Amino acid sequence: MPEEIHDEYPSIALAKQVEGDTIEPLKLGARIKEIRVKLGLTLEEASQRTGLARSTLSKIENEQISPTYQAMQKLAAGLHIDMPQLFEPPKKNLATGRRDLTLKGQGKPHPTPTYEHELLATQISHKKMMPFKSTIRARSFEEYGDWVRHDGEEFLLILSGEVLFFSEFYEPLAMSEGDSIYYDANMGHMLISTSEQDAQILWVTAT
CATH class of the missing domain: 1.10.260.40 (lambda repressor-like DNA-binding domains)
Known part of the structure; x- marks a missing residue:
């Protein structure tokens, strides 16, 4: 070749x-x-x-x-x-006037075995960021078959409850309401709820 x-x-x-x-x-x-x-x-x-x-x-x-x-x-x-x-040279950033309102509880549901996602701003395609809220159902590391990993960088904010944030290069982090973290999403990562109620998370993925 x-x-x-x-x-x-x-x-x-x-x-x-x-x-x-x-x-x-x-x-x-x-x-x-x-x-x-x-x-x-x-x-x-x-x-x-x-x-x-x-x-x-x-x-x-x-x-x-x-x-x-x-x-x-x-x-x-x-x-x-x-x-x-x-x-052709990359185009300069120009205001496009795009906007997308998602009312409470009207996001697009996307359940998984460990998370229950609510996708936000779904009317806009080809976004540079993907925002979504999630309910963390998983309660143990073993519930995941493997690390979660994907392209881009990610930001998460704990809206309610408590979680343990696992990543393949660092020690697990205990996080609670108001705590946030920004990380490389290509790095293996996963979350489990540690509070009595399933934790609620705001996630933003940037490509």
């Missing part, structure tokens, strides 16, 4: 002429991530579409490696875009 990436070179950097005859560098990794996020794809889903390894895509997006022309062809084909779109 032909080599798809070149570890010895920094990510491809382009330059774009802008007002005032100044040159603005364009990082290909940032552009690829912008396209993936806009399409609402996780790294795993983009990997399946393009045929590139998830780890390879992550390194490209983080400017750790530079893709070959063959890899860029796979990206364009898998993401259903034209090759030139990969070289």
